[in-house]
Amino acid sequence: MTEPLRLSKRLIELTGCSRREAELYIEGGWVTVNGEVVDEPQRKVTDEAVVLLPDAVAEPLVPVTLLLHIPSGRFPERAAEEIGADSRWPEDRSEQRTLKGHFANLTPCIPLQAGADGLHVLTQDWRIERKLKDDLSKLEQEYVVEVSGELPERDLKRLNHGLVFNGTPLAPCKVSWQNETRLRFALKNPLPGQLVFMCNSVGLKVLGMKRIRVGAVSMGKVQPGQWRYLGAKERF
Helix, strand or coil, X not given: CCCCEEHHHXXXXXXXXXXXXXXXHHHCCCEEEXXXXXXXXXXXXXXXXXXXXXCCCCCXXXXXXXXXXXXXCCCHHHHHHHCCHHHECCCCCCCCCCCHHHHCCCEEECCCCCCCXXXXXXXXXXXHHHHHHHCCCCCEEEEEEEEECCCCHHHHHHHHCCCEECCEECCCCEEEECCCCEEEEEEECCCCCHHHHXXXXXXXXXXXXXXXXXXXXXXXXXXXXXXXXXXXXXXX
């Protein structure tokens, strides 16, 4: 049995590549150990079969964007800490391979209303981060709000247009019943606390809030605590 070596060093011995190339190959998911992809250059190996896959490229990982379904009671501020390979949505149809490097340096975008769960966007891509910031006032967000209380038709119309929040008239939005206890809100750049204020203004008590869409990107059937990759053809 040979002495344990870092996987990157073993790959250098096998291929003659540079140290940086070895790290890029491994972090890019192009190296297998006994048939399984290992993306940690520091992983120690002994006499395992180390293979560089065909068509491997020694390039930095392409930045990704993750769509996380934050469960009720969890803090969005800690969302990035809880993401891992084992919580990827099993039905994710993107062609992305799950790599450890995809969970580093994630920036949260488009804040949730306080107390809400649902769709949370985290990205490594500065272009998406900038676009979401620049387009925040134009992107429609969709929330489902569970409420208790009565809502006459005239007050439903007030929710759509006519309320004043902190001295500022709220922009028109689209509010409709999803079922007997849940309202669907579609609105642009809601102010902090706006949804609770709107419901309280017409005598409703908020029992829960869930964001299900940002722009044209929907959370879909991703389950609480799970995440998926933003698809190559998806646009906010």
